[in-house]
Amino acid sequence: MKIILSTLNAKYIHTNLALRYLKAYSQDSHDIDITEYTIKDPIMNIVSDLHTKKPDILGFSCYIWNIQETIDVIKMLKKIHPNLFIVLGGPEVTYDTADWMQKLPEVDGIVVGEGEETFKQLLDTLHAEGDLENVDGLAYRDEHGEVRMNPKRQKVNLKEVPSPYRFEEDKQELGKRISYIETSRGCPFSCQFCLSSIEVGVRYFDKEKIKEDIMYLMENGAKVLKFVDRTFNISRSYAMDMFQFIIDNHLPGTVFQFEITADIMRPEVIEFLNENAPAGLIRFEIGVQSTNDYTNELVQRKQNFSKLSRTVSMVKEGGKIVQHLDLIAGLPEEDYASFRQTFNDVFAFEVEELQLGFLKLLRGTGLRVQREQFGYIHMDKPPYEILGNNVLTFDEIIRIKQVEDVLEKYWNDHRMDHTIRYLVHNVFETPFDFFQSFGSYWEERGWSRIGHQLEDLFRRLHEFLSTEKPINLTVVQDLMKYDYLKSMKHKPRKPWWGEQWSKKEKSMLLKYVEEHPHMLGESFSSRNLSEKDLHKHTIIEQLSFDLHTYLTSGQLVHQETFMLIHYDQKTNDNHLFTFEADETLQAIKITE
Structure with a gap:
């Protein structure tokens, strides 16, 4: 059998770890090829490429960001190759699986949940022309075309899962892409907007094997290693051991990114990192989401903002670790005014990156089940982003999206940090008010629909400020000049403000x-x-x-x-x- 595993990544720099787990787990018995594309690739090009490979079994890894494009590929391929066995897996099809099978007659099977053992047994059964009803964790069609749902499969023993990082064909791309590292599965928390809350408990891979894999990846050119553990620091001893290993063994230019829960991070861990980690080696991604206690209670999110603040502040003072903080607009009972406060609470840290996202009612999550209780309306198709709820209107969501737009351009890209700090501290009442006012002006001028050179961003901020309430525009313009000139590696030919001197x-x-x-x-x-x-x-x-x-x-x-x-x-x-x-x-x- 010719077996191909495929997916459509969001960007070229991404790699799909799930496909490599499936291949590693089954490669002793089956020859499997991995072919990855991106959601930007033309559908016809993807179909043509897969057609030339002549697969008998074709598996796709499905997520909210690629499911629509994947469906288009599947439908076209099935018309060309009616006998092609197409199987899906991944978080987007793991929930409401029977519904997906009904909606997609082109799909022959769906692997539900963890796929390593299920996929291998599926291949074994197809190779032996056996009965699919014996494959636990599989949804399939029987000889009459009826959808059958087999019992769920027990969780795989992670310590027995082979390494997904050792494929020869991946070596040449390691320096160009993000390498994803998984040291555990599951999450100890129960946040009702997150799929990770569904799996109870945390299970760990063999730590020493993980260390060997990290060394292998670095030695073969990997530069960005992103840990996908939902709460990397749930075990203090485990995290400390891994941090020590990375500090002792990292290669120059390598960056490690971790998703941590900040309010459970012990001060002594941060002190250790501040003292021992080289600057730029580590990045932390911290999900704050909301500072509204009632909202956090409704989504079963335990968060001590005081301790979170301590962690973020200590890390910032250390100056060694880049921090990325996440917010979610649209959580239950967080209206526009409350989100404004959340934004201001978190922006006050002035960390390197602040990502403003919007709630998505993912299949399988508690909030999707409870959506009527909070009056949610949302997109019918992925990414299932909300359009409003009982306390947040669509008009208010649009306004917050305007904040998101200029936040990305003017803070997260760090084009004019000194200017923005001066504006949010000395000119506007709060940081949110600056980004909201500027974002609304940006949208009114139609700038969200056109491209921008660096000089354009400075000119447009200057134009906006010229229309605002009386401010000392001379001081702001001087700061903008400084930010602009310091961001350059070479003398600019023509500054955006024109020549000051004859x-x-x-x-x-x-x-x-x-x-x-x-x-x-x-x-x-x-x-x-x-x-x-x-x-x-x-x-x-x-x-x-x-x-x-x-x-x-x-x-x-x-x-x-x-x-x-x-x-x-x-x-x-x-x-x-x-x-x-x-x-x-x-x-x-x-x-x-």
Whole structure:
């Protein structure tokens, strides 16, 4: 039999771990090929490629992000190859399985839940032309076309599952894709919006084998290793052992990402990481979701925000670990005002990434079952995102989506951190109010439907602020200039705000800097830059406040200063220097 396992990943950089588990578990008895595509690939191209491979059995791994495209592929393939045995698996089809079988007559079977043993037994049975009714964990069609649901299968012993990372054909792609690591299955919590809450208890793989796999992946070029455990730090001793292993054995340039529960993280663990982990080695993904206690109670989510805050703050102070915090808009009884508070509570941490998502009523989750209780309306098709509930209207959801749009562009991409911090602390009442006001303006101008260069983002923020209530736009613009220039590796040809100096003024100013380098400090004077170097590799701007004081203390001192940024071509980096404007202006007699 020619057996192919396939899926449509969300992006090329993703790899499907489930398919590799299935292959590893069955490869002693069956020859299996893995073929991955993306949801952006044309359906005809996918069908054509699979057709040329001539499979007898074709399995697809199904999720909310790929199920619609997968269905299109299946329907087309079945028309071409009516005798092709098509089997599905994955979280999207594990729940409401009988319904999926009824809706998709092209599908011959669905593996429910964990698939390693079920899939292997299915292949064994098909190879022997046996009866599928003996394959536990399988939904199938009998000889009359009737859908049959076999009993559920017992959980596999994870310590006996072979490594899914050792396939020769994967080696060349390891450096280009994310490598997903699974050290456990299950979750100790019962959050009613999450599929992980359905599986009771936590089971672990063999820790020493996992360590061997991590070494193998790194030695073969893997750079990003993402742990998919739902709560990596549920066992303090287990997490500490793995952290120590990674610190001791990591290779340069490797990044490890963990999903942790912050309010159960012990301070001594964070202290250990702050003291021993190299900067940039570890990333934490932390699901906050909501700071509304009643909302968390309704979804059976236990969260101590005080302890969570302690963890996030300690990690941030350590400066070693990048943090990604998640929020979910649309949870039960969290109205617009409550979500505004949640957003402000969490944005106050000012971590590297804040992801704003929207509740999805996933098949199999408690909230989907209880949706009528909270007045939920939602998309009929994946991703089943909510359209409203008893306390949140669709209009309010649209407004929060406007927040999400500019949050991604202006905070998570870190294009102008100093500007945004100044705005949310000194201009707008709260961070949410800034992002909401700007997001609404962004949508009104139609900018959400067009592309943006970096300069466009600065111009558009400046345009928005020009229409807002009276603010010190000069200070904001100066901060925007600093953020823009510091983000560059090379001197920009034409800054977004236009030239501040005439050619004569610029030449006079740079000539003065060349003759008096000491006023910019020893670090600058030691560079021995000629006037030609200054013209070619520096940019200088006059500011309305003392930038150095602001950057070091946060204090805004209104005093005209100069900002000079040198773009070092040897190191491909830039360096900031500031100096007072008064004597320079007097010396070179620049007129207004």
